[in-house]
Amino acid sequence: NDPEATSRTIDKQGWLHTGDIGYIDDDDELFIVDRLKELIKYKGFQVAPAELEALLLAHPEISDAAVVGMKDEDAGEVPVAFVVKSEKSQATEDEIKQYISKQ
Template sequence: MIMKGYIGDKEATMGTLDSEGWMRTGDLCYIDEEGYLFIVDRLKELIKYNGYQVPPVELEKLLISHPDIIDAAVIPYPDEEAGQVPMAFVVRCDQSNLNKAQVMDYVARQVAPYKKIRRVSFVASIPKNPAGKILRRELVKLALSHSPSKL
């Protein structure tokens, strides 16, 4: 049971409910082959690159599909020209010699140009809360606390 809309605000109603009455919650999720629903991110965490919106979770799924990547997180990194650029924090497999250029190329071959990873930092682990949600704010603080030459 959900609302029918906002009283006297047709535009807000159209932005919240789709044409079939489904409510847009802002959650990004997927349903696995067994029918379980997994909420993995929020739309409002989008990266805004030159007017395009880039969902971090899409890039994270792609990164994790690489055989040398155990875990990954993508954050918005400030950029004077583009506004924000996608930056990846990557946990490599033991003994992997995967480098930043290889990570960026792997993603670039599979996404639209505006979704490409522009920065990469290798880390030992991705900070997550007890429910397993990525703590992006911690990663943003980490990224901004280091000079560009260290990342």
């Protein structure tokens, strides 16, 4: 019972806009990979947290990671990562930052 909210979700042609980001592969299979509303708006760029998380998880000494946007006066938002290092990890914060910057 909220016509304004409904009009933001269902367009005039009847299409439902879920806010999901996906793609269709060569076999016509649909893959949902992220949510538009979760994108981090960094200096005019849209950054998908899932992409940053995948980079972090590729590090051999990281067992889990989550990335969220944090408001920033200059950049709009900046990504902030929460990282769980593997049990015997010796990686430092600076080493992880260097690893990501090289990707």
